[in-house]
Amino acid sequence: MIIDCHCHAGKGDGLTGPWDTAAPLEDYLRRAATSGIQRTVLFAAFHSDYAVANREVGRIVAGQPDRFYGFAFIHARHDRGRVAALVREAVERFGFVGIKVHRYDARISREICEVAQSYRLPVLYDVMGEVSICELLAREYPQVNFIIPHLGSFADDWRAQHAFIDPLARHPNIYTDTSGVRRFDLLVEAVERAGPDKILFGSDGPWLHPGLELAKVRALGLPPSAEQLVFGQTFLRLISQVRTLLATGGLNREFKRYFGPVTPSSRSAQLLDPWLVRRQEAE
Numbered sequence: 055m056i057i058d059c060h061c062h063a064g065k066g067d068g069l070t071g072p073w074d075t076a077a078p079l080e081d082y083l084r085r086a087a088t089s090g091i092q093r094t095v096l097f098a099a100f101h102s103d104y105a106v107a108n109r110e111v112g113r114i115v116a117g118q119p120d121r122f123y124g125f126a127f128i129h130a131r132h133d134r135g136r137v138a139a140l141v142r143e144a145v146e147r148f149g150f151v152g153i154k155v156h157r158y159d160a161r162i163s164r165e166i167c168e169v170a171q172s173y174r175l176p177v178l179y180d181v182m183g184e185v186s187i188c189e190l191l192a193r194e195y196p197q198v199n200f201i202i203p204h205l206g207s208f209a210d211d212w213r214a215q216h217a218f219i220d221p222l223a224r225h226p227n228i229y230t231d232t233s234g235v236r237r238f239d240l241l242v243e244a245v246e247r248a249g250p251d252k253i254l255f256g257s258d259g260p261w262l263h264p265g266l267e268l269a270k271v272r273a274l275g276l277p278p279s280a281e282q283l284v285f286g287q288t289f290l291r292l293i294s295q296v297r298t299l300l301a302t303g304g305l306n307r308e309f310k311r312y313f314g315p316v317t318p319s320s321r322s323a324q325l326l327d328p329w330l331v332r333r334q335e336a337e
């Protein structure tokens with residue numbers, strides 16, 4: 055089984071470039087089928103309101119639950135105070151299994167990491183070359199698995215990508231994906247130093263061709279067992295905890311363990327959010 059861990063879907067509401075305008079899946083799905091990719095992780099394009107964008111992705115995932123996994127896109131600044139509510143809706147209503155954050159929006163926050171921890175969700179965080187943050191994330195949130203896509207830089211900043219291989223190799227909770235990485239020798243070095251179990255196949259579809267990205271990973275010439283890790287086994291391990299929680303109805307229990315009991319008066323999505331509650335207590 056081959057799982058593409060990085061693909062965008064749905065409409066953005068900007069007009070800056072493809073990344074915030076539209077991520078249509080028709081061509082991607084045809085190309086993925088031809089390439090032997092069976093499953094795909096979807097998250098939104100850039101959007102000014104991720105509650106709206108995540109729901110659109112949620113509808114696509116719910117339409118083909120055997121074909122897609124969903125990640126909730128979160129804006130660390132715009133969504134401040136409502137991260138728990140957004141993630142809760144994404145996980146409990148749509149069965150999403152991860153969080154996506156991009157530094158282009160804002161730097162990742164403790165709020166996001168703590169919500170990820172409570173739901174046992176991996177976080178795919180595009181650091182845009184700011185790879186030093188991995189040191190802080192890995193140590194502050196050892197229970198959260200972080201996937202840093204593009205070997206740390208979609209812009210092909212080889213200095214950042216090379217520097218990133220060090221925290222990738224040292225920290226058990228730092229992972230990467232192969233999407234958009236052009237300097238092949240850096241990918242070879244990442245596999246050699248960090249191990250194939252730290253690297254996930256991703257395409258950055260629909261804007262990059264999944265077959266082309268897959269050919270790149272095949273060209274690494276890994277033994278079949280190592281290739282299977284990259285093609286999906288590691289991804290399935292990273293989402294196994296939240297899937298167990300979903301399957302056993304344990305989500306509420308975990309949420310309470312981290313954020314306290316849900317009282318009848320705090321049932322609205324906004325008040326469920328511990329950061330809002332804490333702020334209100336402080337006032």
Ligand SMILES: [Zn+2]
Nearest residue numbers: 060061062258
């Ligand atoms: Zn992407």
